[in-house]
Amino acid sequence: MQSMRNSVELIIQEENMKIVDIVAAILLIIGGLNWGLVGLFRFDLVQFIVGGTGIDRLVYILVGLSALWLIIVFKAMKIRWGVK
Numbered sequence: 001m002q003s004m005r006n007s008v009e010l011i012i013q014e015e016n017m018k019i020v021d022i023v024a025a026i027l028l029i030i031g032g033l034n035w036g037l038v039g040l041f042r043f044d045l046v047q048f049i050v051g052g053t054g055i056d057r058l059v060y061i062l063v064g065l066s067a068l069w070l071i072i073v074f075k076a077m078k079i080r081w082g083v084k
Contacts, residue, residue: 014080021077024066031063 030046037043047056070077078084 017076017080020069021073021080024069027059027063027066028070031060031066034063 034045037045046059050056
């Protein structure tokens with residue numbers, strides 16, 4: 001019974017980690033698109049959307065943390081998603 005419970009908990013953990021992977025990837029895409037807009041048109045989409053209220057800085061920090069997350073867990077993420 002305990003091993004079945006452990007298996008279920010492991011599956012739930014894996015699914016939760018997939019959600020974290022997806023959120024990190026979305027934030028990284030937003031950051032990449034934003035930098036592309038800044039480089040091409042000097043237009044900061046994040047600052048345009050949230051204004052200069054300090055929230056833009058939080059978004060930039062989250063994008064950076066997302067990049068670090070994806071670098072650190074890249075191998076585990078490939079296994080989690082079944083990619084060879």
